[in-house]
Amino acid sequence: xxxxxxxxxxxxxxxxxxxxxxxxxxxxxxxxxxxxxxxxxxxxxxxxxxxxxxxxxxxxxxxxxxxxxxxxxxxxxxxxxxxxxxxxxxxxxxxxxxxxxxxxxxxxxxxxxxxxxxxxxxxxxxxxxxxxxxxxxxxxxxxxxxxxxxxxxxxxxxxxxxxxxxxxxxxxxxxxxxxxxxxxxxxxxxxxxxxxxxxxxxxxxxxxxxxxxxxxxxxxxxxxxxxxxxxxxxxxxxxxxxxxxxxxxxxxxxxxxxx
Amino acid sequence: xxxxxxxxxxxxxxxxxxxxxxxxxxxxxxxxxxxxxxxxxxxxxxxxxxxxxxxxxxxxxxxxxxxxxxxxxxxxxxxxxxxxxxxxxxxxxxxxxxxxxxxxxxxxxxxxxxxxxxxxxxxxxxxxxxxxxxxxxxxxxxxxxxxxxxxxxxxxxxxxxxxxxxxxxxxxxxxxxxxxxxxxxxxxxxxxxxxxxxxxxxxxxxxxxxxxxxxxxxxxxxxxxxxxxxxxxxxxxxxxxxxxxxxxxxx
Numbered sequence: 001x002x003x004x005x006x007x008x009x010x011x012x013x014x015x016x017x018x019x020x021x022x023x024x025x026x027x028x029x030x031x032x033x034x035x036x037x038x039x040x041x042x043x044x045x046x047x048x049x050x051x052x053x054x055x056x057x058x059x060x061x062x063x064x065x066x067x068x069x070x071x072x073x074x075x076x077x078x079x080x081x082x083x084x085x086x087x088x089x090x091x092x093x094x095x096x097x098x099x100x101x102x103x104x105x106x107x108x109x110x111x112x113x114x115x116x117x118x119x120x121x122x123x124x125x126x127x128x129x130x131x132x133x134x135x136x137x138x139x140x141x142x143x144x145x146x147x148x149x150x151x152x153x154x155x156x157x158x159x160x161x162x163x164x165x166x167x168x169x170x171x172x173x174x175x176x177x178x179x180x181x182x183x184x185x186x187x188x189x190x191x192x193x194x195x196x197x198x199x200x201x202x203x204x205x206x207x208x209x210x211x212x213x214x215x216x217x218x219x220x221x222x223x224x225x226x227x228x229x230x231x232x233x234x235x236x237x238x239x240x241x242x243x244x245x246x247x248x249x250x251x252x253x254x255x256x257x258x259x
Numbered sequence: 260x261x262x263x264x265x266x267x268x269x270x271x272x273x274x275x276x277x278x279x280x281x282x283x284x285x286x287x288x289x290x291x292x293x294x295x296x297x298x299x300x301x302x303x304x305x306x307x308x309x310x311x312x313x314x315x316x317x318x319x320x321x322x323x324x325x326x327x328x329x330x331x332x333x334x335x336x337x338x339x340x341x342x343x344x345x346x347x348x349x350x351x352x353x354x355x356x357x358x359x360x361x362x363x364x365x366x367x368x369x370x371x372x373x374x375x376x377x378x379x380x381x382x383x384x385x386x387x388x389x390x391x392x393x394x395x396x397x398x399x400x401x402x403x404x405x406x407x408x409x410x411x412x413x414x415x416x417x418x419x420x421x422x423x424x425x426x427x428x429x430x431x432x433x434x435x436x437x438x439x440x441x442x443x444x445x446x447x448x449x450x451x452x453x454x455x456x457x458x459x460x461x462x463x464x465x466x467x468x469x470x471x472x473x474x475x476x477x478x479x480x481x482x483x484x485x486x487x488x489x490x491x492x493x494x495x496x497x498x499x500x501x502x503x504x505x506x507x508x509x510x
Contacts, residue, residue: 039365119353127349130311134345134422135363135412136338 022221023214029138029145039137040146047150051112052157058111062103063095063162064169070094071170075177088192095166096197097204097256102249104158105208108151109241113216116147117237120220121230129221144217151216152209159205200256207248215240260287261322261340261420261451263308268317270303270475277303278314279475290452290465294486294501295472301455302346302424304472308453309343309422310334339367341420342413346428348405350397356408357393360384363416383411388437402429410438414445421445423454427461459502473497 033044074087094100120143123129132139171185219237223229263285270278277300285291285308293301306312308319310326319326321337329337350359360380364371384393387407397405410426426442427435439461445452446465456462462469462483469486471479471494479486479494486498 039362122352126352127345127347128351130306131343131345131349131351133311134309134338134341134343136335136366137362 019218022218025140026144026148026214026217029141030149032141033145033149040142043142044146044150047112047147048154050115051108051151052154055107055111055154055158056161058107059104059158059162060165062107063100063165064172066099066103067091067095067166067169067171068173071173071177075174088189091167091170091189092192092197095170096163096193096201098249098253100162100166101159101201101204101208102245104155104162104205105212105245106242108155108158108208108212109238109245112151112154113212113237113241114234116151116213116216117220117234118230120217121223121233122227124221124223125225125227125230139221144221147217148210148213151213152206155205155209155212156202159201163201196256200252204249204252207252208245211244211248212241215244260449262287262320263420263451263453264320264323265304265308266318266320268304268307268314268319270300270307270312271315277475278307281317281475281477283470283477283480285451285453286468287451288449289467290446290454291468291470292462292466293453293455293470293472294462295455295497296501299472300475301472305422305424305453305455309341310337311343335367339416340418341422342416342418344406344410344413344421344423344426346424348397348402348409350400350405350408350412352397355394355396356384356389356391356400359397359408359412360393360415363412367416379415380411383415384408386441387411387414388434403431403434406430407434407438410441414441419449420451421453423452423456425455425457428457462502471497 033041070091071087074090075084078084078086078090120129123143129139129143132142167186167189170189171182174180174185216237219233219240222236223233265281265283268278268281269276281304293304295301303312307314310319310321313327321329324333326334326337350356351362354362357380360383361376364376364379368376380393384407387410389404389407389411391400391404397408400408406426406429410423413421413423423442427438430438439458442452442461443465452465456465466483469481469483470477471486473493478497479489479491481489483502486494487502489495489498
């Protein structure tokens, strides 16, 4: 019993070091992309296309819906407590600082995190990874690094896009309830937007991008032999992405409020 | 010519010893064949020899340099000189036949002219007998065609060391004859070939050196004549089962 516990602990610690080594290798392999010396540029472009460009519609829809809901609730509830002027700060807090980055992360986990883990898992099972190695192509540089950069960059841009459409959505709903001049509306709205809000939002989406891409890559490569391992690893990738993103969100929010 | 040497190589997977303390030297410029019944660890040994799977313990030497501790430049140089034909072809599923062929050239010959790359790809595919479209994806090919493209992909960089993991299985006789001729051409040149052919007649014709495997161990080495006449009954039984089909357990 004690021996089994000891073995489990040793394997657990080994697993942590292996994961840390993997993350370090991916980050190191991503550096040459900034110097433009990689054959995986096409993989990077495709990843941005898939994670960023193809998610534009759903992000816009969710952002506009969220902006609209906040305005509807804010306009109907807050004046009852004499706090009607809080509508804009709440809009900024939710869209820019809190839910915007997190919802973007959830969408990316569902769309790209699962896709990356599944594709890499199948690559392992069908010996395609071994074929890359045999051809002198480092799978970390060619497959992992462009996906890591593609997902992280995409989520950063999607967060800006989410903000834009969230605030636009709120404006359209306001027009239906109580028409105001666009310039007046946005001047007032942006007067509540502070640099700290933008910094917090950007830091969150950057962190989520790193977490989602590394988790998906790690579990994708963790598949060993059977295709039945692929869905198991995808579930683990999704679970890890959600858990670590939520923890990171809580930590960054805590730092924001306690600084 | 490249020499490959294994020293006390052991490979354990899921607490099972797949390769058991193998020490072996493949003669440079010759064709070496790994012989043994199904599931004895031939493919795993081949992959360890090619540096595709790290052994649990032991060393693999390429021209006296440990393959597992090579730096990036040394490793890339080794890959440029070697090709690997996989048992299940292992073509990159999200790439067309042409893209499968051009990627190794882009890695090892970045300065090569596009027209030259194109010419090389087309002539290599023709040599293995592939006549279908170059734009097809592996899923659209037959098993035989996949094997042809896999062989062509390994040969497109003109390697001097070639690993082949049962290259002629699942290939129809006409294609097999064409691929076999190509392998015989490679054999007659100075290339080092390490393989585990399943065809006994090809094995007997082509091998300059053979290693007999059983249950993850190398039980005997030598020429085909030497291992056939080996006094050890375990070796004799394994060789006659695999090469002469005198046992139902043969490959």
